[in-house]
Amino acid sequence: xxxxxxxxxxxxxxxxxxxxxxxxxxxxxxxxxxxxxxxxxxxxxxxxxxxxxxxxxxxxxxxxxxxxxxxxxxxxxxxxxxxxxxxxxxxxxxxxxxxxxxxxxxxx
Amino acid sequence: xxxxxxxxxxxxxxxxxxxxxxxxxxxxxxxxxxxxxxxxxxxxxxxxxxxxxxxxxxxxxxxxxxxxxxxxxxxxxxxxxxxxxxxxxxxxxxxxxxxxxxxxxxxxxxxxxxxxx
Numbered sequence: 001x002x003x004x005x006x007x008x009x010x011x012x013x014x015x016x017x018x019x020x021x022x023x024x025x026x027x028x029x030x031x032x033x034x035x036x037x038x039x040x041x042x043x044x045x046x047x048x049x050x051x052x053x054x055x056x057x058x059x060x061x062x063x064x065x066x067x068x069x070x071x072x073x074x075x076x077x078x079x080x081x082x083x084x085x086x087x088x089x090x091x092x093x094x095x096x097x098x099x100x101x102x103x104x105x106x107x108x
Numbered sequence: 109x110x111x112x113x114x115x116x117x118x119x120x121x122x123x124x125x126x127x128x129x130x131x132x133x134x135x136x137x138x139x140x141x142x143x144x145x146x147x148x149x150x151x152x153x154x155x156x157x158x159x160x161x162x163x164x165x166x167x168x169x170x171x172x173x174x175x176x177x178x179x180x181x182x183x184x185x186x187x188x189x190x191x192x193x194x195x196x197x198x199x200x201x202x203x204x205x206x207x208x209x210x211x212x213x214x215x216x217x218x219x220x221x222x223x224x225x
Contacts, residue, residue: 004151035216037205042201042216043152087152094205096214100151 022088114217133201138204
């Protein structure tokens with residue numbers, strides 16, 4: 001089976017940094033995705049990790065440790081528009097299994 | 109970037125009727141399309157995977173006779189919810205990939221909000 005855990009909610013102040021953790025136990029692993037989803041909209045791709053280490057893309061970075069079944073998404077210089085749900089998804093063969101998502105609220 | 113559209117964006121129907129949702133890849137050929145369902149405050153759950161020209165593969169617990177999937181061309185897949193009931197009310201999202209099983213990022217459509225009265 002697939003078990004993907006991430007915190008339900010996080011709140012942070014504009015300009016701050018927030019780290020969203022994701023732990024997974026899955027029957028297979030071919031990479032880990034992070035998506036951003038605004039309410040009532042489809043997920044949009046943020047990052048993809050298949051090897052251990054840190055991937056940096058502007059204000060967003062993602063880290064993966066395959067031996068620990070652990071990833072995090074780091075959001076820097078938070079902006080109000082970053083208020084959204086962030087989904088961790090593990091790829092197994094061609095399928096994606098999603099976590100329940102972490103709702104991030106950015107306050108002024 | 110790759111664009112996936114869905115139609116309609118939202119639909120309200122009476123219990124017992126059927127609803128068809130279209131998913132189109134606008135600027136690439138999608139050999140594989142995926143259909144997900146998302147209930148409020150819950151994760152996206154994969155319902156089925158369809159490859160162009162072949163039968164869809166359904167996930168465990170998804171009734172294939174209730175959720176009919178057709179992937180007749182490389183740019184269009186349809187999901188028909190037959191004899192819809194209030195418990196089928198959900199957010200249905202499709203995604204498409206331009207390569208067959210294996211690699212390739214999934215590009216998501218904007219979703220269809222289904223409400224069954």
